[in-house]
Amino acid sequence: MCTLPNFFLAGAPKAGTTSLYHDLRRHPNVCMSDPKETWYFFDYRKYNERDLDWYESEFFEQCDEQSLVGEATPGYMSHPDSPFRIAERLEAHPQFIFLLRDPVERAFSSYHYDIQRGSRDPARSFSEVIRDPYEQKADPSQNHVGLLEAGRYICHLKRYEQCFGCERLHTVLFSEFINSRRETLHRIFQALGLSPIPIPDSERHNATQYPLSTSLFIALRRAWKVTEQALGPPVAKYFKPLRDTVRQNLLSSGREPPSMTASDREYLHDFYADANASLAEYLDLSLSHWTWNSSG
Known part of the structure; x- marks a missing residue:
């Protein structure tokens, strides 16, 4: 029996993907990858050196009778090659779920999460990092997606639409997932063709420290x-x-999070202004709550 993914929880990073992964795992007709993130279609070394048989046996060995199989690597959304790699290797085109968080807040959270993991130098300030041109682009040859590039959601969604069509793409706002979790989960289940199940109280997963x-x-x-x-x-x-x-x-995780400076917030608001406007039009959705606020 083939246990390759029918769907991907593909991003964005620091937008609730770990919590949604655990929520999806609870459904009796869903089997999620173990571990959550495989990075197979992100890391060119894995993709070039390992075939689908390895991918299936390495991450989905536990899946057998479930009707839907999924994985949740948040880096897939913003990697320029990931949608094309998925389309190339998976004959049955899967569905995709994208959680979208205000890119300004997402960048700030991701910066601190990278420090927490030890993958970013804490001596480099957030102000310095966001003004670094390398953080504003992707370099697939180095498995690199810049901190700011990850938040240009409209560009990433259009790549997936090019490969799979818009009907297979499901977007969820982070604020909806946090504030109306049960309703949002039922909507996700419905989009994936799953029956509703009781939703327990939310738990925090992968919180930035x-x-x-x-x-x-x-x-x-x-x-x-x-x-x-x-x-x-x-x-x-x-x-x-x-x-x-x-x-x-x-x-x-109990420490009061640091605050973003007004100048950094304004810089990022301007950086994302055109992309956010295009995204709002693309989704036919108001993103006014992503508007810069000088007091915050």
Whole structure:
């Protein structure tokens, strides 16, 4: 029995995809990838070196009798090659769910989440990062999608429409998912041809955490780089669990999140203005709540 995906929860990052993944897993007629994110159609090395048999056995071995199979790699939405790779390898065209969050807020959350994971230098401020041209473009040869490029939703959706047609694309606003979760989930189930099920109270998943001390977090990152260079990656990997434990102890989800400066918010509002206007027209939807507010 073929257990390749019938649908993808394809993005956007830091827009509720982990919570929706867990909600979809609860449905008795859905089997989701394990783990949540496979990155198969994002990472050119996986895509070029591994075939669909490997992809199926690696991530969907647990799927057998379920009517729908899905995976949830949020990076697929903004990667320029992902929709074309999916169309090339999957004969039965799947459906796609895209969660859309105010790109200004999404960028701020993603920046701090990258610091939490250790993939971004905490010594580089948010103001510096968003003005870096490299963060405003994608480079598939490096598996790179810039922090700001990820929020140009209209460009990404049009690529998917080109490959699959608009009838297979389902967009959900992050604010709807947060504020009207049960109604939104029933709408998603209906779009996927699933019967409604009771929806339990929401749980937070993959929430961004913030350093208790930025200076200590920077010192830890620098110390790890020195250790990795001294020992070499093959040996240093055995110390990663210890590093991760120390890093986790320097984080707190209960800490009050830092605030975005008014100048950064204005810069991002201007950066996304045309893309958001085109998106609102494309979706025939008001996105007025994404408008810049100098007080916030």
